[in-house]
Amino acid sequence: MTTITGVDLPPGSPGGSVELLRDLYLGPDRPIPADVFMLAPPDSAPDAPAPDAPAPDAPGSDAPGSDRPALLAVPGKQVDGAGFWTYVEALAAAIRERFPAAGYGVVHLQHLAFGATPALLRAFPRHPHLALVHGTDLLFAADHPTQAEVLKEAVAAARAIVVPTTAMATLLRRLAPADSSRIAHIPWGIPDHLLSEPPVRHRRAGEDLRLLYAGRLTAEKAGSGLFEAVAGLDGVTLSVAAPPAEYRRLDEESGLAGVRYLGWLSRPDLWRAFAEHDLLIVPSTRLEAFGLVAVEAQACGLPVLYQPVPGLLEVLGDSAIPVDLTAGPQAIAETVAWLRKDPAALDDIRAAGYRNAARFPLSRTAKELQALSEQIQG
Structure with missing residues (x-):
């Protein structure tokens, strides 16, 4: 079944995690079929609801495997404090409205210390969750109490947690309880x-x-x-x-x-x-x-x-x-x-x-992520 994933950043945002998201789930060479969401730029309208989306091969499609993410217009993004949780609830509501829960087999959590992950956990609480740890997640969790709380929630909910290096696993365990049996070392990759x-x-x-x-x-x-x-x-x-x-x-x-x-x-x-x-x-x-x-x-x-x-x-x-x-x-x-x-x-x-x-082809990263996704769905 299709994967659901996303980040609460607008398209074009800088950062390696955004490029990896595009490489894995978007674009003409995407190896993982998925629905992907990002935030709509300020003052823009959200995309149409999923049932009205065009067919996968139609121009402008954001159906599974599309080359563009669905854009969700959710205001109020912030890093810390009570307002953060208000924003998360609004983002979760937008995700539920845009994506029917029955259409997905696994949820890939990106940016574990930011808004998209807790929103996905609330929108799809019964789905198996695969967490992908990026560097900013751990750095922000180390510096911000709210982000540390979000990281712990994500780690507790995930059936498997993917780290690209063992150094990331070491810091993750320092910040959030994570038993070794759920941590998988899968290096990131670059386009073949x-x-x-x-x-x-x-x-x-x-x-x-x-x-x-x-x-x-x-x-x-x-x-x-x-x-x-x-x-x-x-x-x-x-x-x-x-x-x-x-x-x-x-x-x-x-x-x-x-x-x-x-x-x-x-x-x-x-x-x-x-x-x-x-x-x-x-x-x-x-x-x-x-x-x-x-x-x-x-x-x-x-x-x-x-x-x-x-x-x-x-x-x-x-x-x-x-x-x-x-x-x-x-x-x-x-x-x-x-x-x-x-x-x-x-x-x-x-x-x-x-x-x-040459040790890090994207095809290998995608293959190992797919295999792990199938494993946690079993």
Whole structure:
């Protein structure tokens, strides 16, 4: 039977968990048949009720296996406090109205510490629940009492809990009671076609080393101090692909002189940007659930330099360059100087990255999730 899943974010929201949602359940190559919901942008109307939805192959369809999510117009989203539970009840009501409970065999819970998961638990209380743990879930649960409560509720209700790394399992057990028998280690994956047909790489035209940062600009991801240090190095150009509002805020707070801003790129454009640079910087300061951006970069032949935090260290290991970026700009300056003097080192790291990325095809992730879904329905 069909899966039901969703996140309480508008389409186009940045983040690896949203991209994984699209890869697994939406788009032309989706491997898991599912109905998916997201939040409608402010001031927009919700989609039509499910019984009136067009046939699966009709243009604009959001029937099972469609390439777009159903959009639910539910106001009042917040992170903490009594208003959060009011919002959850409204979202649960919208889900019940939009999706008939009899049509689904299993519920996939995403973002365990946010509104979509408790809403799904209330909308489909008798269905088997498969929980997929993403990094922001645990980070928010560690910092916010309401999110910790939601995480515990989700873990208690789920028949199986999927973590992409063992580091995630360790932190999960610290935050919510979860016996090992219900925890399954299934690594996230990247599109198979990216592994088989990566973009053509562009060689350097000059001597400068082309560095790239790609991702959110939250406190856990990067800071202006690092960007300024990298952009000020001799023989280096630094590009940043990040959400516009986050980049503007960081620039206004500290100034980002010498940084080339690329905008927030579409997935194909980001892959092409990977092929046009020499090194990706992943300076995460806290646990990463998996590191999809880093693995996608490796699939595109872009070597990765990273802060060896839990999750990333497990996924990347020695297929990338671990550097303690908290030690100050000297550490990255020495690494960049080494790579400029020894271009063959980049080729070696690139080859190791290709091999590492090949370990994580999306088809395997989907196959293992499907098998686990069938198991908990039995």
